Structure formats: structure tokens, C-alpha cells
Amino acid sequence: MARQIDPKRVIGRDKLIGNIWKRLEKGSSLRFTAERRIGKTSVMQKMRAEPKEGFRLVYLDIEGTETPEYFVEKLLQGLRDNLTGPQKAKRMFKGLHKSLGGTEIAGMIKLPTAENDVWQPALEKILEEVCGNFPDQRIVLMLDELPYMLQKMDDLARKTGKPSPALHILDVLRELRHKHANLHMIYCGSVGLHHVVTQLRSPGLSSEPVNDMPLMEIHPLEPKDALLLADRLFEEEGIETTEERKPVLAALVKETDGFPFYMERVAERLAESGLTIGKEQVGEMVRCQLASGHDPWQMEHFRSRLSDYYPGEMKDVHKGAVSRRDFAVKILDALTLSEHPMSIEEIQSTVKTSFSIEDRGVIVEMLRLLELDHYLIADEEKRYTFRFTLVKRWWKIAQGLES
Numbered sequence: 001m002a003r004q005i006d007p008k009r010v011i012g013r014d015k016l017i018g019n020i021w022k023r024l025e026k027g028s029s030l031r032f033t034a035e036r037r038i039g040k041t042s043v044m045q046k047m048r049a050e051p052k053e054g055f056r057l058v059y060l061d062i063e064g065t066e067t068p069e070y071f072v073e074k075l076l077q078g079l080r081d082n083l084t085g086p087q088k089a090k091r092m093f094k095g096l097h098k099s100l101g102g103t104e105i106a107g108m109i110k111l112p113t114a115e116n117d118v119w120q121p122a123l124e125k126i127l128e129e130v131c132g133n134f135p136d137q138r139i140v141l142m143l144d145e146l147p148y149m150l151q152k153m154d155d156l157a158r159k160t161g162k163p164s165p166a167l168h169i170l171d172v173l174r175e176l177r178h179k180h181a182n183l184h185m186i187y188c189g190s191v192g193l194h195h196v197v198t199q200l201r202s203p204g205l206s207s208e209p210v211n212d213m214p215l216m217e218i219h220p221l222e223p224k225d226a227l228l229l230a231d232r233l234f235e236e237e238g239i240e241t242t243e244e245r246k247p248v249l250a251a252l253v254k255e256t257d258g259f260p261f262y263m264e265r266v267a268e269r270l271a272e273s274g275l276t277i278g279k280e281q282v283g284e285m286v287r288c289q290l291a292s293g294h295d296p297w298q299m300e301h302f303r304s305r306l307s308d309y310y311p312g313e314m315k316d317v318h319k320g321a322v323s324r325r326d327f328a329v330k331i332l333d334a335l336t337l338s339e340h341p342m343s344i345e346e347i348q349s350t351v352k353t354s355f356s357i358e359d360r361g362v363i364v365e366m367l368r369l370l371e372l373d374h375y376l377i378a379d380e381e382k383r384y385t386f387r388f389t390l391v392k393r394w395w396k397i398a399q400g401l402e403s
Ligand SMILES: Nc1ncnc2c1ncn2[C@@H]1O[C@H](COP(=O)(O)OP(=O)(O)OP(=O)(O)O)[C@@H](O)[C@H]1O
Pocket: 001, 002, 003, 004, 005, 009, 010, 011, 012, 013, 035, 036, 037, 038, 039, 040, 041, 042, 043, 189, 190, 221, 229, 260, 261, 264
């Protein structure tokens, strides 16, 4: 997770946050879907800093959480720290703590260690008490980096030879949000939750633990907000421009696709260069970051995760079985070399040189997945292109496809 900024400094996002509140008011729980570094956590931090009346927000970063017990401890801690107020609440937490048999060490709550799982009854009891004690309030649990937590729990269970609790915890959370009308959840993370759930499901098990939570897409900053951020960054970094400032700011926004994280990194490097900056220097700096062997923006992630996202093999008429990951790579290679969006037929005929896939449905499905995973975007006529030019540019460099 990136370093967090003061929520007061979060630019824009008002329309998005307004829509999130509307959905929550209607009783929904939500899944945020977005590419990494787009500003998901900042959206939640802004909501938390400016809560709507009648809502109590509890934000938890659960990236490092490897066991369900630790998750429940973090949750209890978060609820206790955030649901301050009436004496009644203090009494309720004291009573809860006692009845769970927990201890507190240096302000951190610990559940008792026991042979049997204590986390599920503890989780049920905590949310029962909290929802019951705040009947006029809607409690929103914002669970950031949830997919990482599930993967870590699963890895630990594998290492210790125990059954994985990851899917079970999702099922229990689902049950609880259905049981308590004033309980809402927001699941967030930069790893695709749909992939993690698929990996966790054992064959034949049809658990659908998140299909009651509509997806909410988070986009990069809107152009006018991205320009405001660019202006603030140039101001704060003391960057001088060779020409009128506006077109240089616009170049920063364009070159970074309006991702605040990349905008910040570029502004920092431009300031460090000590040069007077024009549009060309902005473009050169982005290129230099994308091409650097040190990979300062960890773009390699876009390539390395493909084997996790698309495991296994598919049928090739000539070669027999071929890797799904390699097929995805080939499609991305084809699209990075294309100046214009490509139709399914064009993509099919381009990949034909390496893959003999007769079933058009296989290509359609792979394109659907690449779209879901934010690599691609399609227009109404199903012509595909890279969703972010920054990723397209990096892919071209990293795959050695620049002429
Ligand atoms: N709306 C915004 N206004 C100003 N700065 C922002 C905004 N959104 C994000 N940032 C900056 O970009 C950084 C990264 O944003 P954030 O951590 O919210 O992204 P994320 O999508 O949660 O990233 P990750 O995928 O790493 O979890 C923030 O620390 C902040 O400095």
C-alpha cells in the first residue's frame, strides 16, 4: 500500500463518493474494482474523514493479516477505536471483551488462544453487539487489501497443512451482512478478488461469497481534478516551466493517465533534475521511469501476475496444449503494436501466427478476462485497446517491441 496522504489533501472524487453514499443508503455493500495505484485507499480515507450523518465508518488495512483470529482482533480494535461516543458503547465493548475472554497488551486486543476455532463465534458476537447497540447508525466496514489477506490465510494454511479458512471467512461475513440490516461492507484491494475467490474454491464447491456486493469502478482522476493536482505538485515541488505552465501540466496528466501516484513520482523526479521543464521533459521522464531496469513503479507486476490470473492450458489445434498465460501475452503484444483498437477478428488473425485456436469463444473469453482485469477496454463494437496508455507503453518497452 502506498503512503497515505491527509484526507484533506485528496482532490476531487466528490461525484464518486456521492454515488457510493447513495448505494450505501439504499442498503448495498460494495466491491471496489480498480487498477493498482489509482487512488482507492484515498477515496476511503476521504469518506472516513467526512462521514455522512447516520454512518459510522471503520477502515481496516488487513494486508498483513494471516489468520482469522488476527482479523477478528483487528476488527474489534477498529470498532472500539471508531465507535466512540456514548458511555453505553464503552460499557458494551468492556462487556464484549470480557465475554470473549480477550486480553489487552499495550492497547492491542488479543483473543484467547484455543484448540478450536474461536474466531467465528467471536466475530458473530462482536457484530451482533455492535449492530444492536447502534440501531440508528449504519456501520460500514471498509476492508482494504482483502484479497491479499485471503491469499495470505490460504498460504499459511497450506504451509501448516490445515484447511484454509479464507473462503469460510467470506461466507461468514456474507451471512452477517444479511443478518444485520445496519451492517455494510466495502471490499477493496489491488488484486482481483474474482481471481482469489476462484482459486480458493475447491472443485465442485459453488460458494458465491460476494455476488450480493455490486462492483463500483474507480477511475483515475477526472481531467480537471488531475490538472489541479498537477498544479499543486508543480507548486509544492517548486518546478519552473520553460513555457506557459498549463500545457506542461496537461502533459503530465496525459503521460500518466491521471494516476495521482505516478503524477507524484514524476513531479518529484522533475524537481530533483533541477531543470526548467517543458512538455518534452515530462514525456522523457515518464519514458525513463518506464524503461528503467530498477522498475521504480513496479510495472513488472502487470506481466508477472498473468500466470496467477490465467493459469492452466488451452487447446491448440497443432501444438495440443498451450499456456493460457502465453496466449494472454500474445494478445497484449498484438494490441501494443496496433495504433488503433482491434476487432475480435483482427486479434484472431494476428495471434494465428503463434496459436491455432479454432474456437472463437476461447478468444472472446480471454478478451473478456483481460478487460475485467483492467488491461483492456472495448468500445460498443467490441474493438479492443489497452485501457491505460501508460501500461501499453510499458508493455511495449518491456516486451522489446519498440522498433
Ligand atoms: N484524489 C487524490 N488527490 C490527491 N492525491 C491523491 C489522490 N488519490 C491518490 N492520491 C495520491 O496517490 C497515492 C496513492 O493513492 P492510494 O494509496 O489511494 O492508491 P491505491 O489505489 O489505494 O493504491 P494501491 O493499489 O497501492 O493500494 C496517495 O498516497 C496520494 O499521495
